[in-house]
Amino acid sequence: MSYKILAVLATVAVAHARPDSPPIYGYGAPGPAFGPAKYDFNYAVNDPPSGNDFGHQESRDGDFTQGSYYVRLPDGRLQTVNYNVDGDSGFVAEVSYEGQAQYPSQPRAYTPAPTYG
Template sequence: MVLKVITLAALVAAALAHPENIPSYRYGAPTPSSGPAKYDFNYSVNDPPSGNDFGHQEARDGPNTQGSYYVLLPDGRLQKVAYTVNGDSGYVADVTYEGEAQYPSTPRPYTPAPQKA
């Protein structure tokens, strides 16, 4: 019975302690800041020791976007994706591969990266 009284007292104290003048934070849909989006960017990474070779390019003008990206796959092929988005048409991609898949006759042993002190 004592536990019920203590619990009820704690709930009443918590309810009374909540200030009524705190604003509620509700977020609506974002509003455009200064018109339609317009940008152009690109990047690429080519690090032969690690085998990393990839990049991305994209340009947007309002509802129209076009771009491409590529990545060197572990089997030696280069995967390229060219895409467009025109308004509400959705994402339309054209995926191509360059080179032939090559697999070693014996797997390469795992070599952990050197530890930094």
């Protein structure tokens, strides 16, 4: 008798776990009601004491994305990357540099962080 109950429970478990059954928990995949992607953002950081100088700007409307980002390199040059993506054409980037690379005659000495306590 216990084998029959076990067989019935196993059949119910298999039928319930079929991939074509609807999910029990959570939400389904997003439908077409959301429409094509459309956004625009930018940010920038410029902190002279630390030497950090970088930023990013990007906008997208449907399948077309364009943007740029820049960073101040350790040698003093400013590297800028302008890019775009149009559908399945792939990522197309143009990299440019401003300024001349500067190298110190003496490397900077390491200064350990202060300790407290």
